[in-house]
Amino acid sequence: MSWQLSVDFGTTYTVAAVSTGDGPPEVLEIDGYNRMPSLVMLHPEGRLLAGRAAVNEAGRYPERVERTPKRYVGVTEHLPLGGEMVPVTDAVAAVLERVVVEARRRHNGTFPERLALTHPARWTEGPLECLKAAAVAAGLPAAYMVPEPVAAALAYTEVHLSHGDHVAVYDLGGGTFDTAVLRRERQGFVVAAAPGGNPHLGGEVFDERLLNLLGRQLAEVDGARWEALSAPPDRRWARAHADFLTQVRTAKEQLSDRVDATLYVSAYDRDLLVTREEFESLIRVDLAGSVAELLRTVRSAGRAPEDLAAVYLTGGSSRIPLAAGLVHEHLRQMPATRGDPKSVVALGAIRALTPARADTPPPPASSVNGTVHSGPRPVVLPPMPNFLVPAIISTILCCVPTGVVAIVHAAQVRGKQSAGDIAGAQDSLKKAKAWTWASVGLGVLVALFYLVAMLSDPYQY
Ligand SMILES: Nc1ncnc2c1ncn2[C@@H]1O[C@H](COP(=O)(O)OP(=O)(O)OP(=O)(O)O)[C@@H](O)[C@H]1O
Ligand SMILES: [Mg+2]
Incomplete structure (x- = not known):
């Protein structure tokens, strides 16, 4: 089969x-x-x-x-x-x-x-x-x-969506954070606007923040030992470092279900206690930034939070209760998640x-x-705006050399988008806009210059 x-x-x-x-x-x-x-x-x-x-x-x-x-x-x-x-x-x-x-x-x-x-x-x-x-x-x-x-x-x-409904996705994984707004179609989904996110945010960052907090406590107990544990000079310490990292990650994951967690640091033969409150204070700014990014993605799709039929949480780090709490607080929607x-x-x-x-x-x-x-x-992605019409108008009315550059960038937007190169398409769009405005600026400058020259010596013109 x-x-x-x-x-x-x-x-x-x-x-x-x-x-x-x-x-x-x-x-x-x-x-x-x-x-x-x-x-x-x-x-x-x-x-x-x-x-x-x-x-x-x-x-x-x-x-x-x-x-x-x-x-x-x-x-x-x-x-x-x-x-x-x-x-x-x-x-x-x-x-x-x-x-x-x-x-x-x-x-x-x-x-x-x-x-x-x-x-x-x-x-x-x-x-x-x-x-x-x-x-x-x-x-x-x-x-x-x-x-x-x-x-x-x-x-x-x-099951639950009707044709035309919009949903937002908040995907907080181990290494990256992704946001997207999708529209339900009869046969599937349309990504309603360019997806957002942060390629440097995820559980690994939270591990590092917790590790640094605990590291400061360990350094106070024995500075030389912490130096060896944090920058292992040999295989034995590298092993101890890997063990410590595993303990830190396990404690972090436990804090999603409990108010505190204890980890054993073998290199120190010592137990450390960390509370959910301490952990949340380390990552609150990161999570607030992630929710702001979700809101930005929703708005760039031309939607308000109340227009969304659902907000879905995904990725292992979305189990952190503060993540769901902040999404709820700022989007005024109870996010849906799975076990x-x-x-x-x-x-x-x-x-x-x-x-x-x-x-x-x-x-x-x-x-x-x-x-x-x-x-x-x-x-399928809907065609992105490409700024081609303003680029052409600015070429004809304002400045040909800069206008042509704007047209070239504008013409690349949809090709890159259909090749799946969203970041490239956004970059071309940005350049098309910049060169169009440069054309307009130069056109206005030349017109002003011409006007001043004409006023100062009207007979020559
Ligand atoms: N209960 C939990 N509480 C908090 N964090 C958790 C929990 N369970 C898993 N994680 C964290 O989720 C992260 C892994 O998530 P996931 O498997 O979705 O990421 P990934 O797919 O490997 O990464 P990415 O999607 O960024 O490429 C790890 O950092 C892990 O520690
Ligand atoms: Mg993932």
């Missing part, structure tokens, strides 16, 4: 879902868990390990480990592991391979017929190509690329591949601008 696979390759965790068309899609269990660490390790024998196999070896070879390989995607070609430079595509392929091995085991060794891969909404062509290449290297079919907030909305909005806000991304992505009715097979995959689209739930 044919089957379909979706993979949400996250900064810290990767989740996959499988579907055979019989019954609802399911989260794939890997090594007994429904989420797999995205960690990769280059074994001294040359093998790339990923997930829990890598975690198990990581203690022995901390210098050969990268906990967040997604951060390198589209940023550099290689990442350093134990003194060697490993292609980023290979590191990502190792993560995807681990998923595929487990998924194929459940399906008599067959490969999935279709694949959906999720990605941060603001990724441009470079990182998207890297992710697609990694899937090919892992032996997977051409991927249907689904922005993470869109995937989350597909999971949430199946496991992480797996909704993979479950939603697979819906983009799954026919609405079991007797309606999805259309064959086709390639548009390098992105493979398939399935009955189109996710």
